[in-house]
Amino acid sequence: MLDENAKRAEMENTGDTYYGLPQLDLYQYMQYISGARWPDLVETQVKKTKMSEAELQDEYASRSAEYVRTADELTAMLAATGQAMEEKVLHRLDISKDDAESLHFWELLATASVGETVIGNYMGEDVVATLVTKPVITKLTLDKVKDSIIYGRSESDLRTLLATRADKAKIVYNGNQFYELAVE
Secondary structure (H helix, E strand, C coil), X not given: CHHHHHHHXXXXXXXXXXXXXXXXXXXXXXXXXXXXXXXXXXXXXXXXXXXXXXXXXXHHHHCHHHHEEECCEEEEEEEECCCCCEEEEEEHHHCCCCCHHHHHHHHHHHHCCCCCEEEEEXXXXXXXXXXXXXXXXXXXXHHHHHHHHHHHHHHHHHHHHHHHHHHHEEEEEECCEEEEEXXX
């Protein structure tokens, strides 16, 4: 933080362009880091994070419930009010995030048993649907989530480091490329 303030003061004196305030307090400095620079800091920390196979296995086991993926499509016999039943494949990703009723209907249908009928609103229409095939639920393997685990650990370590020793943190960079986060 002190180095950043000194750099800004020098730029102020020489008339160079800088963005933001001429001097940052600790809170403002942390906002600066976590906003514009956070992704670069995390990527740098990822390169420095080493996890043994045993650590990866432990982390994977402790969070295995998070590594379940549900397919985003199901098949149902569907009929809008006054129409005949017709087999359709419903894709969750076709539903707008703002369409809470359709999302709720899809989730109800996805959790139903095959042959069970659900009534609700889907894509702006009142519908009746009988589930024909359930969405496939798969568990992601350690190989598929390894990078995610390392990224999560790196981000957590970085947050802890900055929270506990922020006043001593010094970011070393050249332009927009970070090389290290040094704590002195």
